[in-house]
Amino acid sequence: MIDFHNHILPGADDGSKSMDMTLNMLKTAQNQGITTIVNTIHFQHPKMEDKNTDYKYVKKIRDIVLEEADNQNIKINIKLAAEVYYLPNLCELISNPLLTINNYMLVEFPMVIVPENYLDTFFNLQLKGITPILAHPERYRCFQENIDNLQKCIDMGVILQIDAGSIIGHFGKHTKNIAYKMLSKGYCHIIGSDSHNDTKRNFCLKEAYDLIESYNNKIVSQLKKNSKLLIEGKGALTQIKVDLDSGFLIFKGLI
Numbered sequence: 001m002i003d004f005h006n007h008i009l010p011g012a013d014d015g016s017k018s019m020d021m022t023l024n025m026l027k028t029a030q031n032q033g034i035t036t037i038v039n040t041i042h043f044q045h046p047k048m049e050d051k052n053t054d055y056k057y058v059k060k061i062r063d064i065v066l067e068e069a070d071n072q073n074i075k076i077n078i079k080l081a082a083e084v085y086y087l088p089n090l091c092e093l094i095s096n097p098l099l100t101i102n103n104y105m106l107v108e109f110p111m112v113i114v115p116e117n118y119l120d121t122f123f124n125l126q127l128k129g130i131t132p133i134l135a136h137p138e139r140y141r142c143f144q145e146n147i148d149n150l151q152k153c154i155d156m157g158v159i160l161q162i163d164a165g166s167i168i169g170h171f172g173k174h175t176k177n178i179a180y181k182m183l184s185k186g187y188c189h190i191i192g193s194d195s196h197n198d199t200k201r202n203f204c205l206k207e208a209y210d211l212i213e214s215y216n217n218k219i220v221s222q223l224k225k226n227s228k229l230l231i232e233g234k235g236a237l238t239q240i241k242v243d244l245d246s247g248f249l250i251f252k253g254l255i
């Protein structure tokens with residue numbers, strides 16, 4: 001199993017605070033059946049002002065983590081990418097090896113403010129051969145208020161990533177409902193753990209997959225396949241639509 005979105009490097013961003021925490025997180029990931037993770041350090045986010053996000057520096061931390069994990073018999077491959085905070089400069093960043101992986105760029109929005117002209121920026125990224133992945137749209141107010149704005153992203157070929165924690169309910173009932181609504185409308189390609197620590201925001205990919213599987217048992221293998229395609233850079237990702245029965249949707253107030 002692959003996790004495409006997490007923050008496990010100690011002290012690198014607002015994720016893991018120490019090597020011990022990192023190793024605890026990796027043990028959880030391994031116990032969930034995760035074999036490869038892509039660490040996605042926050043980049044150009046206002047909360048990163050005093051942090052070093054130089055590729056060589058981040059790689060050095062990753063290499064130390066790999067060595068410590070190996071010493072503890074934790075067998076997980078750790079790849080490097082980033083969660084790039086949306087600014088109109090995305091096209092200027094693509095030569096930084098930290099910020100893309102297999103020509104995909106994970107992009108996060110501010111939680112409340114809608115970035116102006118983001119579809120134009122995404123289009124320009126695509127012209128340069130980079131496919132944007134929109135991180136956890138279910139958590140942004142602009143899509144919570146009008147989920148069908150995501151259709152424009154889908155039509156353009158933007159990849160949509162839902163947080164595992166949103167599906168389980170870690171971000172509250174409203175976000176959970178939006179996540180299910182996205183799944184029922186096909187506004188999803190991949191699920192990421194977005195894990196930040198070894199307590200409330202740990203790896204929870206398996207729990208999210210198990211929940212989705214209880215509604216539709218064929219979808220999880222497609223979701224897993226999408227994550228695999230993404231890190232291997234081979235083939236187009238499938239749009240995921242979970243057929244939630246109408247009773248469930250009415251119960252949840254989704255229709």
Ligand SMILES: [Fe+2]
Nearest residue numbers: 005006083194
């Ligand atoms: Fe994240």
